[in-house]
Amino acid sequence: MAEHSKYGKTFSSSLFSTDRWWTVEVDNIKAMLATNFEDWGLGDQISDLETLEVHVARLLKAIPRDGSTVDLQDLFFRLTMDSATDLLFGESVGALGAGGISERNVRFAAAFTAAQAKAIDASRQIWPTSWCFDRAFYKNVELINEFVDYFVRKAIRHRAADDEKAGNDEPQRFIFAYELAKRTTDVIHIRSELLNILLAGRDTTAGLLSHTLFTLARRPDVWSKLRAEISILGNEKPSYQQLRDFKYLHMVLNESLRLYPVVAVNGREALRDTVLPLGGGEDGKSPLFIAKGETVIYTIMGVHRSKEIYGDDAEEFKPERWETLVPHWEYLPFNGGPRICIGQQYALTEASYTIVRLLQSFESIEARDETPWTEQLTLTLAIDQGTKVAMQPV
């Protein structure tokens, strides 16, 4: 602030030959954020399409082209494991079977999945959580920690070397571990942050993709409409701007998250005696007292499928409803308020990019499973029978 009173409302500074501008002009800020939005980026681009393409290309390669059945849900869980570890550690674990994948990486991916399943199972039992943890669980935790710590230490070493060289050797892309190492050298802190994001971002995005493709395999009309929308690309890979402009694709993703909100059930514990506006009295229309320590679970899936809110066709998959729909607290796939999902844009970009590349590579998709959708609800929502399909290449 002091610099602005000295140099004016907008001024430039120079650091290692990179010019940097500083401004407090509201019109400038508005131009960068809104009116001239397309001219501006974030500098560090958290979601990097070139890196994503490497993983999506492996996904496309893993899909059979001879009409045989494939479980896309399994492939999507591998895809998001690969893309998330690449973003977080600077190196992918290669769950989609990239050449040269090490035994260590395979063990990490398996241990992460197994430990997560055990923790979720334990949280559902009536006895204390720790009673449910067996030797195998603790062994998996140890393996996970060792694996992640290798990358944490690498990032801290890189940081130290970087400081000596006055910051001239920055990695070319955004890597979470390196960014965290700029702020702390506490290994456990960095490890916990990385695992937190891996947990929050991996299954959720895989769930969104699995449900969307499960639906598309049963809705050739929506598949064709999407292919028509993205045909403008030809064989070119989509840019950020193009992804943002695919309106029908957004409507499809919105509708998928409405019918299949990946975080379907959530809850909060009262930190003090409090009152909810509704739920009390004979008719449930009076305020409801909640005592400190009590838990309230809220079922987003129930809200999203409510006929009262969305009409009689609430249970139907209708992307077109988003042409006019502007819900607020009635639509919360990413939660709301100060703890809203911080990975929303990343997830939607990854899902959109993957779907566009699938649409470009395959002419049609066909369900290879007649059983009705059955939920598999762990921490997030997946499909019990998977997303079994056959795809016809272009």
Ligand code: HEM
């Ligand atoms: C379709 C994909 C996703 C969905 C539906 C989703 C949904 C949510 C929801 C409902 C919450 C709130 C949880 C709560 O407070 O009870 C949340 C929080 C969070 N999400 Fe996501 N998420 C997705 C993808 C991602 C991705 C890709 C990342 C990271 C790259 C991410 C990072 C986080 C983090 C760090 C939080 C915790 C924020 C906080 O507590 O302040 N999410 N997400």
